[in-house]
Amino acid sequence: MKLVTRFEAATLSTPELYGLRKEAFKAFAAAPRGSQEQRKALETMRTIEDELATRAPGL
Numbered sequence: 309m310k311l312v313t314r315f316e317a318a319t320l321s322t323p324e325l326y327g328l329r330k331e332a333f334k335a336f337a338a339a340p341r342g343s344q345e346q347r348k349a350l351e352t353m354r355t356i357e358d359e360l361a362t363r364a365p366g367l
Contacts, residue, residue, distance in 0.1 A: 311352055312332075312352045312356065314359065322360070326360075329353055329356045
């Protein structure tokens, strides 16, 4: 999974972020425990959650 930056997350729509969060979760679950791939997926999920938290509800 590609690491998503805060800037990249800000350019995506809310539905796109939810879809990407789902993909990141699947990548996290499928990656070997403690691997770089798992860490990237976790960081991507955190970035997406941070971006979603800055948006007003319903947008």
